[in-house]
Amino acid sequence: MDYNALAQLLFPDVTQQPEDIEAQFPQRQLPEGACVTRIGPSPTGFVHLGNLYNAIIGERLAHQSGGVFYLRIEDTDNKREVEGAVETLINAMDYFGVHFDEGATADGDKGAYGPYRQRQRAGIYHVFAKHLVERGLAYPCFLTEEEIQAIREKQMANKEDPGIYGVYAQKNRWLTLDEVKANIDAGKPWVLRYKADMEPRKIFVHDDIRGCIEMPRNFVDFVLLKSDGIPTYHFAHVVDDHLMRSTHVIRGEEWISSLPMHVELFDALGWEQPKYCHTATLMKIDVSEDDPEKQIKRKLSKRKDPELALAYYQKEGISRDVVWEFLLTLLNSNYEEWRIANPEASYMDFPYSIEKMSISGALVDMDKLRDIAKDTIGRMDAQTVYDNWLSWCSEYNEEFAALLKKYPERTLAALNVGKSGKKPRKDIETWKQACDFMSFYYDETFKPEDDMDSQADKETQKKFFAKYLATYDHADDSAAWFDKVKAITDEMGFAVKPKDYKKEPEKFKGSIVHITNMLRIALTGRANAPDIHEVSHVLGEDIVRARLSKWA
């Protein structure tokens, strides 16, 4: 067989040599130890937590080392592509603060190693495909879907490994040049297959997260180019990561099983393998469908688990910083320790390391996320909270966005309530919940939630509020204010010390807890709220008097 003639027959339009392409994408000039990483999502329209999870690893590795982080769109499957998916993806990455140095952007590609969308790289893949054909390492295969199906059934029946290999590949592997030409002239579609070596052998792949992985070498004549001339993931991965000079390939563990194909190709093309980092799958706890009593750990599913979609975090108003902190705690086992030691530092200062990565699948624990959220937002200053909250509201809660813009001073003051002491309050978890929690600060959203009658009878209520208003001086400091409250409490026959009331309830009409709860309910609509004196000062004298007067 004249492989050069075959290559020419298959790829008549390809004139470039591999060296020409190599010359277009020279080695990057980067400092020693710099990592070049990427994410390569396929544009299906659904961006999930796992995409972010891997993106964060790549971003940290690259930017911590002075390297490059880029976005490559893996759109080789035209059947799955969804309109607008690339934009959705880019927006999501932007919302979560993942910044790329090069790659696909909203307005085209950026960077010297593109194009960064695989469909646009067809010409590049063909150069290497032709080269493989010339060397007798790849061949056209004219097997139809039905023929392949028949082979698979036969293999199943014989309990053999499925796939096109060995004897099952003979028919197309050794077609003569004339036969190939006849098939092509007849318009028969063909795919380009890799001509695998059947010699059994073990391969060893070093994975930076998992260590050495031992596998049997590839023996399958897997597809390099589909009948539309677009490469499969495997071929595209090898060519792209080589030419784009990736140093680390970070991807989900579901790719481990295709490793033999990838090392085979790197070898065949004479290229050095990148370092592989196969990450754990995100899991979720659920009840078993067979036995509702049984709890099972399973892979997060797109269909059943809304929290898998990044869009969920946006909609719920979970801050990007919270998601980062959460993912970082899952990703690096020493993150929380570091965070406790460095409460003020930005998570960008955390020295991320692959060695500390967890191997087994982490469970997405919403309780943990809530806890991290309270801490993270609790650490932010009022202005930062205000800005982030407002930007979320602008998209998801227009009414509140308007309020925040109308009362910036009051909002900022409200966000500082309970923040002065050594033990600052941590009231806000999400921007959505903040709208709820903070609603009493604005007349527009203020509404009574707890029942005043649970604290005292109507007559006592009236009497109390009348007395309180009579002596109320908005200028009082916290101590002076509370002295007055205690005085009224005593006058009205309520226990000033809750413990006294607890001990001898029959001696009092109630305790200061009832009194202050009445104030809270009048002021905030609820019995559980932050410090009354502070809240009063955020609201301002007019609102305080107005809300209290209703009860007097």
Add this chain to the structure above:
RNA sequence: GGCCCGUUGGUCAAGCGGUUAAGACUCCGGCCUCUCACGCCGGCGACGGGAGUUCGAUUCUCCCACGGGUCACCA
């Protein structure tokens, strides 16, 4: 089924031959306190099973069980 990867409390996890087996979240007590939070103190709770190597295995080896992944012209 073949081939891979994995297995420490309910969850996330330290551990890398000798430890009273860290810590965080959840839950439960208690303290603080004008409520709620916050904070602090305390408690419940774990090395999947079996062989072997060793003076000694959570740690090393093998087998099994369980969980997960993958076996496409999908990524």
